[in-house]
Amino acid sequence: MKFERIITIITNLAVVSGIVLVVFELQQNREAIQIAHQLSLAGLMSQINLAVASDHELAGLIARAKYNDTKDFSPADTERVKHWTLAILEPRISSYHLRSSEFVVMEDWCNLMRDYTDLYRHPYFGAIVKSDLSYADAIAADIENRCAGNN
Incomplete structure (x- = not known):
């Protein structure tokens, strides 16, 4: 009887320690995913910035679009600026969806989502965002609600 009781206690301790180890492992995995996401985002943004910096024509198109000087844009110009805008949006949309999983710190998330x-809100770029993303209005409202205290 005493032997069975010792075995039961040892088994229960092993189960509890196993649960503790699983929780610890999950926390480490969560942190690793967050770091990988941040590194991926940084790499993507570096590539986008390098593309704009090294392509004088694209930089000029973006600058003109920022000032709503797009009346003489060719269809190719419009397409280039659209793809640049979508490249900027893509990591933010991913981060938007990751926020609901608590993978990104709120302050960092709000800073990223400011872009x-x-x-x-921009007249030209906003039209691109709204035409490409059916739930753009809901995302903007949600960002503003979540980040109202972080400004």
Whole structure:
């Protein structure tokens, strides 16, 4: 009887320690995913910035679009600026969806999503955002609600 009781206690301790180890492992995995996401985002943004910096024509188109000087844009110009805008949006949309999983710190998330709301509010870029993303209005409202205290 005493032997069975010792075995039961040892088994219960092993189960509890296993649960503790699983929780610890999950926390480490969560942190690793967050770091990988941040590194991926940084790499993507570096590529986008390098593309704009090394392509004088694209930089000029973006600058003109920022000032709504797009009346003489060719269809190719419009397409280039559209793809640049979507490249800027893509990591932000991914981050938007990751936020609901608590993978990104709220302050960092709000800083990142500020670019989304800036593009969304701009007359030219906002039209691109709204035409490409059916739920753009809902995302902008949600960002503004979540980040109201972080400004």
